[in-house]
Amino acid sequence: MISYARQPQEEQTEASLPPAEEHIAPAPRVSVQAFCETVETAAAVQSAGEDRRLGKAHLKIQMGGMAAAVEAYRSAPTPNVIVLESDGRNDLLGGLDHLATVCDAGTRVVVIGRINDVMLYRELVRRGVSDYVLAPVGAIDVVRSICNLFSAPEAKAVGRIIAVVGAKGGVGASTISHNVAWAIARDLAMDAVVADLDLAFGTAGLDYNQDPPQGIADAVFSPDRVDTAFIDRLLSKCTDHLSLLAAPATLDRVYDFGVDAFDAVFDTLRSTMPCIVLDVPHQWSGWTKRALIGADDILIVAAPDLANLRNTKNLFDLLKAARPNDRPPLYCLNQVGVPKRPEIAAAEFAKAIESQPVVSIPFEPQIFGSAANNGQMIAEISANHKSIEMFLQIAQRLTGRSETKKQKSSLLSPLIEKLRGK
Ligand SMILES: Nc1ncnc2c1ncn2[C@@H]1O[C@H](COP(=O)(O)OP(=O)(O)O)[C@@H](O)[C@H]1O
Numbered sequence: 001m002i003s004y005a006r007q008p009q010e011e012q013t014e015a016s017l018p019p020a021e022e023h024i025a026p027a028p029r030v031s032v033q034a035f036c037e038t039v040e041t042a043a044a045v046q047s048a049g050e051d052r053r054l055g056k057a058h059l060k061i062q063m064g065g066m067a068a069a070v071e072a073y074r075s076a077p078t079p080n081v082i083v084l085e086s087d088g089r090n091d092l093l094g095g096l097d098h099l100a101t102v103c104d105a106g107t108r109v110v111v112i113g114r115i116n117d118v119m120l121y122r123e124l125v126r127r128g129v130s131d132y133v134l135a136p137v138g139a140i141d142v143v144r145s146i147c148n149l150f151s152a153p154e155a156k157a158v159g160r161i162i163a164v165v166g167a168k169g170g171v172g173a174s175t176i177s178h179n180v181a182w183a184i185a186r187d188l189a190m191d192a193v194v195a196d197l198d199l200a201f202g203t204a205g206l207d208y209n210q211d212p213p214q215g216i217a218d219a220v221f222s223p224d225r226v227d228t229a230f231i232d233r234l235l236s237k238c239t240d241h242l243s244l245l246a247a248p249a250t251l252d253r254v255y256d257f258g259v260d261a262f263d264a265v266f267d268t269l270r271s272t273m274p275c276i277v278l279d280v281p282h283q284w285s286g287w288t289k290r291a292l293i294g295a296d297d298i299l300i301v302a303a304p305d306l307a308n309l310r311n312t313k314n315l316f317d318l319l320k321a322a323r324p325n326d327r328p329p330l331y332c333l334n335q336v337g338v339p340k341r342p343e344i345a346a347a348e349f350a351k352a353i354e355s356q357p358v359v360s361i362p363f364e365p366q367i368f369g370s371a372a373n374n375g376q377m378i379a380e381i382s383a384n385h386k387s388i389e390m391f392l393q394i395a396q397r398l399t400g401r402s403e404t405k406k407q408k409s410s411l412l413s414p415l416i417e418k419l420r421g422k
């Protein structure tokens, strides 16, 4: 494999990132071989291979385009996916016909080409080409094309993972993740699950007033048994659209997990749940790092002081570098305005992080304290509290959904339903 190192300093422009509402599900363990014609395309494919969504795929890149592909598969078996660049000078269709004679059944072909022409497109479809991507391509275009080969159209809306983590312990990351998940379920009417990853001390069970006999520990400690039915039995229902995968919050075991301890749990949740909110404890280990880097979106919760600022900056830098084809993480400030406490102003914070906080949630010990002790959400205690609007704002930014999907009934709706039915 040849290496086309991406310029490390190279910043992705907003335009080359997928829009917030687009969700690209990670590809399964598949083999991909790319035959490129140009160094630019080879570089894009190379950085696509480093994207988190292709983390499980095996990617090999060669130069030489169609001719090299035909040559390579004369004797060797074909992989799950062949990516072919065509610079338009050679006979693409003739080459594909030739390739078809050596291609194993089930191999999918993606063509990267320069010609934008319906006739060509039809001919490609006729030959069973799975996707045609117009050059020049960015890494995300390659990621999207390969991942979409393996996600069923109806699964598109399924499986967005949102990781919430505190820049320090005790800043309210869990509280915010629980209230945001609640807003996602209630106001955006999305089926959501909160996975409490703080196995020893997690508070999701307390906050939702649930005490289920089983939870996430049953899954992590028996990864071989994990499938949809198994995970379903571990979920406890909090509201119509919200479930909880609770932490045991007991100390009889220790929780020294390996890097990929949660992979099976996340993959299974992703296959059935539209929205998975991870309440990630404030610690830095192989598996917490992996959970953050592998998430579709990240929210960092920070209190307005110097240690939080430094840690938020470090998290931002690391996560942006590890996720070059993703939106940068989001962050919010919490516990703002503790009486007599010197604080770093939001503007100051934003300047250092080079990003604005989604919201700044005030310090309100009375209401947050009651919520925590009663096992209730803020909205259940005080329906009009100003933080509720903030939780919804975070929910909207994280899910990319801007509209609340509440049932609006009007006099005309039965009629409209009828017309729609026709
Ligand atoms: N905006 C706030 N105002 C007052 N108290 C808060 C606020 N946000 C969180 N808290 C309280 O701070 C404590 C720590 O919150 P928690 O969510 O457990 O933090 P973390 O998960 O970051 O360790 C809890 O008692 C919680 O009720």
Ligand SMILES: [Mg+2]
Binding pocket: 173, 174, 175, 198, 280, 281, 282
């Ligand atoms: Mg916590």
